[in-house]
Amino acid sequence: MNSLQRIALALVIIGAINWGLIGLFQFDLVASIFGGQDAALSRVIYTLVGISALCCLPLLFASTATEENSGIERNRNLEYTTEIAEETDPSEFNNNNKK
Template sequence: MDTVQRLALALTIIGALNWGVAGLFRFDVVGQLGGGFSEPLSRFLYIAIGISGLLTLGLLFDKWRDRKSEHPTAEET
């Protein structure tokens, strides 16, 4: 896993934790740190977390691709 994927995964985890806190306690950590939901810093953080989520989808598909190569189908043998 390269540095960009690690950073993306870390931001995705932060976003997931933020959603958990928002759901449990009705408190938006990212919005609070950024000065409010619609402030430019908060918007940047939300966009970065969203893009990170898309980048980490590649990790999921890499795992699926690895599983396919480990278990060849009857047609491949």
């Protein structure tokens, strides 16, 4: 993820928080900070959030092949050993008991 996508994602998160506040408390944080919904600066923020959402769309459809490959490489050298001691032949116990 490059820096432009990170900035776009941050703006989308800010927009989502603002929509959450509107839905839960009927409080528009962007409008209250920048002078109302009709203020020029508020409209710029709303526009930037919308453009950022469009920039984040490719992230939704990005291939996860690199994530899957990194998981394979990370787990490639695992050794699962449970052997603690040498196994003995059960017939040896029978021979020892007969003596």
